[in-house]
Amino acid sequence: MKINKELAIPLYQQVKDYLHKKIISGEWAAGYQLPAEKDLATQFGVSTITIKRAVLELVDEGLLYRQSGKGTFVMHIxxxxxxxxxxxxxxxxxxxxxxxxxxxxxxxxxxxxxxxxxxxxxxxxxxxxxxxxxxxxxxxxxxxxxxxxxxxxxxxxxxxxxxxxxxxxxxxxxxxxxxxxxxxxxxxxxxxxxxxxxxxxxxxxxxxxxxxxxxxxxxxxxxxxxxxxxxxxxxxxxxx
Amino acid sequence: MKINKELAIPLYQQVKDYLHKKIISGEWAAGYQLPAEKDLATQFGVSTITIKRAVLELVDEGLLYRQSGKGTFVMHIxxxxxxxxxxxxxxxxxxxxxxxxxxxxxxxxxxxxxxxxxxxxxxxxxxxxxxxxxxxxxxxxxxxxxxxxxxxxxxxxxxxxxxxxxxxxxxxxxxxxxxxxxxxxxxxxxxxxxxxxxxxxxxxxxxxxxxxxxxxxxxxxxxxxxxxxxxxxxxxxxxx
The missing domain is CATH 3.40.1410.10 (Chorismate lyase-like)
Structure with a gap:
């Protein structure tokens, strides 16, 4: 999936929506490890800064958590x-x-x-x-x-x-x-x-x-x- | 009641404890209007600053509330x-x-x-x-x-x-x-x-x-x- 750069919706928001859907739908279950940020950046055709912003907002919302040196995971609630x-x-x-x-x-x-x-x-x-x-x-x-x-x-x-x-x-x-x-x-x-x-x-x-x-x-x-x-x-x- | 200035307990704390007891015991019921701060100061033999500090802490704790121009009252929970x-x-x-x-x-x-x-x-x-x-x-x-x-x-x-x-x-x-x-x-x-x-x-x-x-x-x-x-x-x- 590529991000649509023509849309009025900010790029990080489009990434966030995509990740959000993966989690909410259950396709990415609790404990699932997200792809590396640079791989996501390549996949979406955006910068890693954009990916990081989307991920950090989902961390703040309690849907993801980060373990230093290991990566980002879907939160088990x-x-x-x-x-x-x-x-x-x-x-x-x-x-x-x-x-x-x-x-x-x-x-x-x-x-x-x-x-x-x-x-x-x-x-x-x-x-x-x-x-x-x-x-x-x-x-x-x-x-x-x-x-x-x-x-x-x-x-x-x-x-x-x-x-x-x-x-x-x-x-x-x-x-x-x-x-x-x-x-x-x-x-x-x-x-x-x-x-x-x-x-x-x-x-x-x-x-x-x-x-x-x-x-x-x-x-x-x-x-x-x-x-x-x-x-x-x-x-x-x-x-x- | 006078405050004991020999005690290691700060004066405002002694006032606060006294007011607290009046409220908790129910002697001062919900809606009760506290005496004016200068009257309390005279009664306890302390400054109005000391009284105000005790009152404000009880306001912060939700036991008292102040209405501007009217006075301080016991909170109705x-x-x-x-x-x-x-x-x-x-x-x-x-x-x-x-x-x-x-x-x-x-x-x-x-x-x-x-x-x-x-x-x-x-x-x-x-x-x-x-x-x-x-x-x-x-x-x-x-x-x-x-x-x-x-x-x-x-x-x-x-x-x-x-x-x-x-x-x-x-x-x-x-x-x-x-x-x-x-x-x-x-x-x-x-x-x-x-x-x-x-x-x-x-x-x-x-x-x-x-x-x-x-x-x-x-x-x-x-x-x-x-x-x-x-x-x-x-x-x-x-x-x-």
């Missing part, structure tokens, strides 16, 4: 069900391993804000936990959890390493979970978050705040998940 | 159920008015990307609609909708003014809706979005992309909602 991310069900617990790196584990007194969130008294003891969720050896989320100690008097760091809190609540303490209320917001990565999640500072991150209720309508935990968005599309299915 | 936002149920349709301003309504040929999203052929006709969703006289979301024309052959702009698409599908065409799949992402407001939604350029916006499926598992519409976050907390409840 993983779809993640939010309801599973925050509320894994039993069968899946059994089958899966849940790697987490515990960064902080302590029993502290609730300040006014956390007491209000957990509906306990200021000064009441709670577990304060900070973990890094790992998937395929990559950090995907920073998790901050706050749990009233009274409900789970004997929780230790070893219990939560590589496990889900829901697992511990239900199987370790026989607590009946009723519902999770999840708030969505966003944050621009600060230095600590950027370093922990291996992203650039200022990148947009998702914030999921989860309140878990037991059958007595008590809040048994509050967790804040700070999640990186790259290579994942978070979705939910709602029955109509 | 409205909680919005995402599943209702995207999939209003019958009873609510009847009771509510759904103001929308239609910005664009046309029948166009699907390009490769939209054809792939809607699972139709490139070049097939579809409705392309752009609307502004209004709540309490304020723009809250930009909505882009794409609907295969074949399914709803006789749709007019008058039909969608101040109405929900789901309403039209079910009541106007008797379509049985099965489920909605909703993808979450974010975007930084560009100039057009900022102007439409009355926010600053570069502000973080939510993007909800909704695919609606009928009982035959066909996609009957694809909508992209670009939503401003201020004064709203979006949440979901998931049964465990």
């Amino acid at each position: 993983e779809e993640k069900d939010i309801s599973k991310f925050v509320t894994l069900k039993n069968e899946e617990w059994e089958a899966q391993h849940h790697p987490h790196k515990t960064l902080y584990f302590n029993i502290v007194q609730a300040d006014d804000e956390l007491a209000a969130l957990l509906r306990i008294e200021e000064g009441d003891l709670m577990y304060q936990i900070q973990r890094l969720k790992i998937q395929q050896d990559q950090p995907v989320a920073l998790e901050y959890s706050y749990i009233p100690q009274e409900l789970f008097p004997d929780l230790h760091q070893e219990d939560i390493d590589d496990n889900l809190l829901y697992n511990i609540f239900q199987r370790g303490y026989g607590v009946q979970l009723d519902k999770a209320k999840i708030y969505f917001s966003t944050v621009l990565a600060d230095e600590y978050q950027a370093e922990s999640l291996n992203v650039e500072r200022g990148v947009q991150l998702f914030v999921f705040e989860r309140f878990t209720f037991n059958n007595d309508n008590h809040i048994i935990e509050y967790s804040k998940f700070i999640i990186k968005q790259d290579q994942s599309k978070y979705f939910l299915e709602i029955k109509l | 409205e909680e919005k159920d995402i599943s209702k936002f995207v999939t209003l149920k019958n009873e609510e349709w009847e009771a509510q008015h759904h103001p929308h301003k239609t910005l664009y309504f046309n029948i166009v040929q699907a390009d490769d990307e939209l054809a792939a999203l809607l699972r139709i052929e490139e070049g097939d006709l579809m409705y392309q609609i752009q609307r502004l969703k209004i709540q309490q006289d304020q723009p809250v979301a930009l909505e882009y909708s794409y609907i295969p024309q074949e399914l709803f052959p006789d749709l007019h702009q008058e039909d969608i003014d101040d109405n929900l698409l789901y309403n039209i599908f079910q009541r106007g065409y008797g379509v049985q809706l099965d489920k909605a799949k909703i993808y979450f992402s974010t975007v930084l407001a560009d100039e057009y979005q900022a102007e439409s939604l009355n926010v600053e350029r570069g502000v973080q916006l939510f993007v909800f992309e909704r695919f609606t499926f009928n009982n035959d598992n066909h996609i009957i519409e694809y909508s992209k909602f670009i939503i401003k976050q201020d004064q709203s907390k979006y949440f979901l409840e998931i049964k465990l």
